[in-house]
Amino acid sequence: MIKVSVIYPSSPSVHFDHDYYRTRHLPLIKSSMGAGLKYYAIDKGLSGGTADTPATYVAACHLMCDSMEAYQSSFGPHAGEIRGDIRNFTDVTPIVQISEVVVENSTKG
């Protein structure tokens, strides 16, 4: 399984509408990708490693897919529309990273 992480760097003046991200943007990705997306996760940045340090990233989502090919074939045709929606919730350009999921959940062995 692979994880496509879309990670939004933070800054003191960052604009990010977490509500739109959760209720509109990720559902748009889900409906666009269909069965190519196994599931997604959403993070909201709270802090650095201790509560008194700033978060490096304001938010992130993680798109779980069976393979790189499953991601490309389901996301690719909708990439323009999905990327065009970013301006509706933030002024940040995200980092995109594709990872191999070595351990999805350690309690599941």
Added chain:
Amino acid sequence: MIKVSVIYPSSPSVHFDHDYYRTRHLPLIKSSMGAGLKYYAIDKGLSGGTADTPATYVAACHLMCDSMEAYQSSFGPHAGEIRGDIRNFTDVTPIVQISEVVVENSTKG
């Protein structure tokens, strides 16, 4: 729930022993934190947003805890030992980010 992400930036000359990370370092964290750790996940960087671009991060782990307090009280007493083990698998200094888990798994509602 919170997610403590420990993220290792990549570089052309990066050293990272993924096998040690999976078989030694994360089990050390798990045994140190005990019940304070719900579960963990491990990522291995493959690429950027497309297969022909380099990964921004060589690896990451995500420690899932019920609360910031649960993390601090279970990780804190072992922080020195755990951080001291990093030199055994990489020369990279990680980014640590604490996030609120807004959506853990979209298929679970």
